[in-house]
Amino acid sequence: MTDILHKLQAATTDNQATAELLREAVQEICELRKQRDALEEIMIVLSRTTLPWDEEGNPTEALPHFKERYLNAVHEAAGLLGLEVRSTITRTEPRT
Known part of the structure; x- marks a missing residue:
């Protein structure tokens, strides 16, 4: 725990x-x-996830593994960022 947390926890009132x-x-x-x-x-x-394409741009055998890890x-990340809830960021970002 950092110093600020110790200070807050030690503060009494x-x-x-x-x-x-x-x-x-x-x-x-x-x-x-x-x-x-x-x-x-x-x-x-x-x-650390290697891109699943070779130098010519053809998919490699790693494509299914990459897709699963990426998705x-x-x-x-979307859940942690709360993207299902409107916020200042989600309200102003362009929808794709």
Whole structure:
């Protein structure tokens, strides 16, 4: 855990509202870090997945494996990014 999380968890207050706010901040930071780590794993999978074409542009025998890994990674990323929920980003990005 990082220094900021330790500081937030160590912070004490007699004010119940402030204590609840601190607890929610710690929880949100932890959730965002888990999401960051999951997205990093997806990026690692994508970056290590060899393109399934030879130098002439013909598909290789790796195409089915590539397609499966790519589709799974993109589906997981879409879920983590919350693309089914409208946000500032999804509202302004071009639809393809």
